């Protein structure tokens with residue numbers, strides 16, 4: 001099945017997971033670039049504020065069309081403010097998910113994955129409302145804000161243990 005992994009990563013944790021999964025299952029990687037400056041404490045506050053209000057960023061229509069060419073779409077993103085990122089909100093709002101199989105892979109500092117069921121319900125509702133088929137959400141453990149990313153082997157073992165896509 002023609003598969004893409006559209007990912008947004010600020011500090012590199014979910015980028016490693018997306019890159020590993022892409023080569024493991026033979027998926028096309030689509031990096032999502034948010035031009036907003038999220039660096040430092042002010043950037044962290046800005047990111048948390050925008051995420052908490054479910055704000056969306058503009059990624060350009062060509063990118064939305066590119067993602068919608070795939071039959072199976074994997075969205076990969078950090079958890080921000082208990083929710084998703086402005087980048088992934090843009091994808092959720094603008095990509096045509098009709099008849100697509102959609103998976104979500106998230107990365108967060110909370111390794112207990114609190115409220116993952118609420119995030120799953122959020123993605124499921126939006127994607128299914130747009131005619132897509134939400135299949136699963138996979139939660140992975142990243143690092144605390146401001147800390148460097150985890151070791152690659154750690155990320156790889158989490159993907160192998162958690163993600164059931166083949």
Ligand SMILES: Cc1cc2nc3c(=O)[nH]c(=O)nc-3n(C[C@H](O)[C@H](O)[C@H](O)COP(=O)(O)O)c2cc1C
Nearest residue numbers: 010011012013014047078081082108109110142143
């Ligand atoms: C603005 C912002 C808000 C965050 N909010 C949460 C949160 O609500 N819960 C959580 O577990 N982690 C939260 N984090 C931590 C990130 O999810 C974590 O650092 C993740 O590993 C980042 O992935 P990345 O390295 O691919 O950017 C937040 C990080 C940032 C920058």
